[in-house]
Amino acid sequence: MLVQFYNVSKIYPNGVKALDDISLKIDRGEFIFLMGPSGAGKSTLIKMLFREELPTRGQIFLASRSIVRMKRAEVPRLRRNMGIIFQDFKLLENKTVYENVAFAMEVVGSNRKDIRERVPEVIKMVGLKGKENSFPGELSGGEQQRVGIARALANRPLLLIADEPTGNLDINTSQEIMELLFSINRKGTTVIMATHARELVKTAGKRVIMLEKGRIVTDTPSGEVLL
């Protein structure tokens, strides 16, 4: 078991109840869609995985280690097991594609030799070979998201977390990004993706967790048809 949520609730200081008694298990190698309308608690759930938010009640485990009871100093190590992909890409505009990907390895203290080997590898994996020296401003939205994915993969994460990764992209580009994420998943990385895009989810045949008002309303296993 990779991720476990036990009776997790989150009430923000302003009184908003974002999550209400969520229990959830995610196996290694799964691909999970997290769906639901805005304000259903998708982002809160995702932020709890990398401990940007802590639950008000309940327990969360990653690989059997409690994220909730973890000390502040242990958080960096937790996050090194994860790759995060953002809706707005969050690329550094003044760095090239190569530097953006290398950045993720530099800031966790990887040595230069590893960086020189790994960065071209992941850039090739996401299909951006030849664009190493371009700046984000010179790339299309889909290419920018590929850089974001390459950066998330650089440190060989156990878990890939994607928060609306196709939210800023057109439908064709979104399909391409989905293909990339599926292929990463096939190589063994667990993927959790929050999304609004029903049409992407429908045809995928993956597990779908539907949130509404902070509760899980349906949890459809992979292979079943989503209604």
Add this chain to the structure above:
Amino acid sequence: MRPGSFLYFLGQAWQSLRRNRLLSLATISTVAVSILILGFAVLLTVNAGQFMNKLESDVEIIAYLDNDLDQSRISDIKRDLLALNGVESVNFVSREEGLKKLQENFGGHEYNLKETLGKNPLPHTYEIKATNPHDVPQIAQRVKNIDGVYKVNYGQGMVERLFNVTRWIRIISMIFIVMLAAAAVFLISTTIRLAIFSRRKEIYLMKLIGSTDWFIRWPFFIEGIFLGTVGGLIAIIILSVGYSSLIDRMDALFFIPLVTNPVLLNQIYLGLLACGAVLGVLGTWVSLNRFLDV
């Protein structure tokens, strides 16, 4: 910290200094102006302090002795004086010496005071220095009670007023310096916060990727030390050039003795330089922590 990472931090700091040239310049100027004002206030205070110390240490008690004392009684009085609490030194001035001094001060060579007066009208005196000039009034009171002393003089009234004035000048200048230092911390940390704010996205990203707080802090600290030191250096260069030219000119003009002790001045300048570096780091620390809380 591994030597490899230190080089990395140094490189990162240097890159950021170059990329944010305008903000770096703004921080250096802010530090320089703050330290310059602070240094000006410190020099002013040190000089005022020295001037006041000199005024105060000039205060002494003169005890006039009865005219008909024999030698052993005069020695007894000296012993009694030295036994008093807070007395630093006692200097006997015989009536002959007193007249000689008076002759030197007023008479000059063409005018013979002794012959004019006929006989020496002066009493024997003791000049008494207190360890702490502020104790002079109380000591004078006790000196007056010694048998064989018929009068004491220490500039009664004037001395108390002088001490009152110097005490207030010291308090006010300390408050002034503390306020200036607080203003400098505020100003510098605000400027640095601006610089860090422009890079908050990068910091957030580093945190989410799994960077430790110290890994993020080091380049900023190196930057803060550098900017603070350069700003401090500019300030003390302006300050020391200005002050030494002031010393050159003032010497001929005024009776007020300026502080010229090079050791003390160098200590002040080095202190101000350290102040710049410390303010740079402090400002970075204060501003950075808010962004690290992710």
